[in-house]
């Protein structure tokens with residue numbers, strides 16, 4: 001099953017899951033269907049209710065997804081249902097490709113030299 005969702009809505013779900021205090025705000029932006037699903041999953045003890053697809057598997061239950069689900073999910077950004085645990089699935093790469101948000105990672109400063117030097 002596919003639930004239409006924008007990148008912003010999926011991010012709102014993730015911020016709900018991370019519990020960073022934006023929960024109330026985020027809920028306002030979510031379609032009732034998504035919220036309904038969210039609450040049902042929380043009630044069942046499935047946490048987090050929205051997870052990324054990792055290499056064709058659900059990162060919630062770590063079971064292999066049907067090829068069809070995986071193929072669809074990698075082509076269009078939406079929320080898909082894991083047939084095993086019923087969590088809401090999305091493709092992280094598509095979320096990152098969203099042009100509204102820059103995905104520039106802050107450059108990490110290397111303060112310590114890598115402990116690879118053998119003497």
Ligand SMILES: [Zn+2]
Nearest residue numbers: 058061082085
């Ligand atoms: Zn699952």
